[in-house]
Amino acid sequence: MLRDKGVVLNPEELSLLGAVFDRAMASLPSAMRTRANRSEIAKNIAKNILASAAAGERDPIELELAATMNLTVSARTVSPPTFSARTVAYRYAQLA
Numbered sequence: 001m002l003r004d005k006g007v008v009l010n011p012e013e014l015s016l017l018g019a020v021f022d023r024a025m026a027s028l029p030s031a032m033r034t035r036a037n038r039s040e041i042a043k044n045i046a047k048n049i050l051a052s053a054a055a056g057e058r059d060p061i062e063l064e065l066a067a068t069m070n071l072t073v074s075a076r077t078v079s080p081p082t083f084s085a086r087t088v089a090y091r092y093a094q095l096a
Contacts, residue, residue, distance in 0.1 A: 007054045017049055020060055023091070024049070024067035032071070044071050060095050061088055 009017070024045050025033070032041055045067045052066040 016060060017053055020049055020063045020067060021045060024064050061092055
C-alpha cells in the first residue's frame, strides 16, 4: 500500500482523506455499520482510500467512490452505495 510506494502526504491531504473516510462511513446503510462489522468495514474503506491516494487521486468525490468499491463483510460481498448525479453535485458543492 502506501509503504510500498513511498508516498508522503502533507497535512492538508491527510485532512482530506480523513474527511473522505468520515463521509464514506456515514454514507453506508445502517446494516453495514453494525457493531459486528464496523471495524472490518472501516479497515476496508481506509485501505481503499489509501490505495487511491497512493495512485495519486486527490479528488474527494473519486476518493469517496473508491472508498466504497468492493466492500466485503464476513465473506459475502456487499454492494457499495450508489450516488445519483444530484448527490454527487451536492457533495462536490459542499467541498468547494
